[in-house]
Structure formats: structure tokens, C-alpha cells
Amino acid sequence: DIVLTQSPALAVSLGQRATISCRASQSVSISRYNLMHWYQQKPGQQPKLLIYRASNLASGIPARFSGSGSGTDFTLTINPVQADDIATYYCQQSRESPTFGGGTKLELK
Amino acid sequence: QVQLQQSGAELVKPGSSVKMSCKASGYTFTSYYIYWIKQRPGQGLEWIGRIGPGSGDTNYNEKFKGKATFTVDKSSSTAYMQLSSLTPEDTAVYYCARFHTMAHRGFDYWGQGVMVTVSS
Numbered sequence: 001d002i003v004l005t006q007s008p009a010l011a012v013s014l015g016q017r018a019t020i021s022c023r024a025s026q027s028v029s030i031s032r033y034n035l036m037h038w039y040q041q042k043p044g045q046q047p048k049l050l051i052y053r054a055s056n057l058a059s060g061i062p063a064r065f066s067g068s069g070s071g072t073d074f075t076l077t078i079n080p081v082q083a084d085d086i087a088t089y090y091c092q093q094s095r096e097s098p099t100f101g102g103g104t105k106l107e108l109k
Numbered sequence: 110q111v112q113l114q115q116s117g118a119e120l121v122k123p124g125s126s127v128k129m130s131c132k133a134s135g136y137t138f139t140s141y142y143i144y145w146i147k148q149r150p151g152q153g154l155e156w157i158g159r160i161g162p163g164s165g166d167t168n169y170n171e172k173f174k175g176k177a178t179f180t181v182d183k184s185s186s187t188a189y190m191q192l193s194s195l196t197p198e199d200t201a202v203y204y205c206a207r208f209h210t211m212a213h214r215g216f217d218y219w220g221q222g223v224m225v226t227v228s229s
Contacts, residue, residue, distance in 0.1 A: 037215030046204055046222055047154065052215035059217075090154060094213045097170065098144070100154040 002026055004091050004101035011109040017079040020104045022091035024072040035095040038067055038076045041103075042087045050089075051076060081106070111135040113205050115220035121195055122229055128191040129223045131205030138186040139163035141207040144216065145177065145190045149201045157203075160188060161210065195227045 003025040012018040028035045034054035039047040049058040051067035054074055066077045078085050086108060091101040116130045131143060145157040158169035160179040167179050176199075178191045192199060203223045206216035 033213065035213050037213075039216070046219040047206075047216070048219075049215045049217045052217070053213055056214075058215070092154075092215065094208070094215070097168070098156045100156075102153050 002028060002093050002096055002099050004093060004099055006089075006091060006101035006104045008102065009105045009107055011107045012081050013109045014083060015080045017077060018081050018085070018106060020076040020078075020089050020106070022069075022074045022076070022101050024074075024093060027071045028093040028095035029070050030095065034070045034074070035093055036067075036069065036074045037092045037094065039090045039092065040085075040087045041090065047090060078106075111218045113207065113218055113220035115205060115223050118224040118226070120226045120228065123196055123227055125195055126191060126193040127195065127225055128189055129203060129225075131188045131190075131220050133186045133188070133207070136207075138183065141209055143179075143181070143188040144206050144208055145179065146204045146206060146216075147201045148204065148222075157190070159208070162186075162188065192225070195225075197227050199225060200227045201225060
């Protein structure tokens with residue numbers, strides 16, 4: 001299985017930039033496709049897709065969310081962070097059978 | 110609009126089985142795999158497996174072989190997951206989510222989840 005590693009938590013101030021990283025144990029890219037996706041989950045809710053294929057904004061997601069990366073290293077950026085963005089963020093790869101990162105809890109500084 | 114509507118919460122006894130449903134609407138049911146995903150309280154997300162609604166083909170995470178069984182009713186656009194020989198380790202929220210069969214666009218719609226509590 002491809003293991004995805006995320007930092008457990010990140011503290012950020014409102015209005016600042018948050019950068020959440022995800023590292024894969026092997027490449028999740030095929031040709032020009034980077035098969036990494038990002039989700040937001042708030043307590044008591046199902047996950048919500050934010051970014052697909054590393055850098056594509058999902059439908060209805062605000063432009064302050066963006067994604068980048070290729071191969072084994074990926075980043076989700078939120079700029080500027082708003083109060084509604086306080087949540088846990090997961091990366092997920094679909095290069096092989098899907099696996100998720102352990103999640104990064106975004107907290108207020 | 111696309112919806113995945115899951116059945117209600119379950120309280121079940123150890124050793125028993127439970128069957129939950131995921132009713133899809135607002136899209137072509139056979140164009141998307143239905144995945145089942147487990148989330149234990151306060152924990153992360155874990156893939157259980159998937160079913161292709163058109164073909165009925167299934168793939169299971171090795172960890173859940175013998176534990177989970179997927180079926181589908183195309184006539185009602187509903188996917189089902191049965192969990193057997195339940196233990197307290199099976200206490201979790203179980204989500205269904207769709208994934209396009211031809212494009213890697215992530216799990217773009219999720220059900221609201223079914224909370225399964227295994228307790229005597």
C-alpha cells in the first residue's frame with residue numbers, strides 16, 4: 001500500500017496562509033496526472049472534496065484553496081485562512097488502491 | 110442534484126451482522142464506482158472496498174475480506190454493504206462515496222455516514 005504522511009496539526013492565524021503537506025511513500029503520478037486529492041472534514045460531517053488530481057479545484061470550492069505537487073510531495077494551501085476553514089484535512093491517492101493520509105488538524109493560533 | 114443517502118444508525122450486538130444502504134440519485138448510477146470507507150471515532154479514513162454498479166464487480170481491501178460484502182440493486186440505484194461477525198473494533202462511521210470509473214476526480218460525493226455501534 002502507498003502510505004501517505006501528514007503532520008498531525010497546524011496552527012495558523014486568521015487571514016494568514018496555511019500550508020498543509022502530504023508525502024507519499026512512492027510516486028502517485030502517472031504520466032502528467034498526479035493522482036492526489038484533498039478533502040476537508042468538520043466534526044460530525046462527511047469529508048468534502050476540495051482538490052482533485054493535485055491542483056484542480058472541485059466544484060463550489062473557494063479560490064483561496066489551492067493545491068500543488070507531483071511525484072511524492074504535495075501541498076494544500078489555504079490563503080487567506082477564514083474561521084470556516086478550521087477543520088481536519090486529508091490527502092488521498094488513487095494511483096493504487098486508495099489510501100488516505102492521517103489528517104492534519106488546522107487550529108487557530 | 111447528486112445525492113448519496115445512507116441508512117440510519119445501528120446498535121448491534123457482538124457476533125451479529127449489519128446491512129446498510131447507500132441510495133444514489135441525480136446521476137448515472139453505473140458511471141461511478143461506489144466505495145465504502147470506515148472512520149473509527151476520532152480516527153482517520155480507511156478504504157474497505159468498492160463495487161462497480163454496472164458490472165457488480167467488487168474489490169476488497171485485504172483487511173476487510175470476510176468482514177464486508179458489497180451488493181448493488183441497479184433498479185433502485187442502491188448499493189449495500191453487509192458487515193459480519195461484528196466486534197467492538199467495528200464500531201465506526203461507515204461512508205459510501207462515488208468515484209468516476211474513467212476519471213480520477215477524487216471522491217466527489219459522499220453519503221452522510223452510518224454510525225455503527227457494536228455493544229452488548
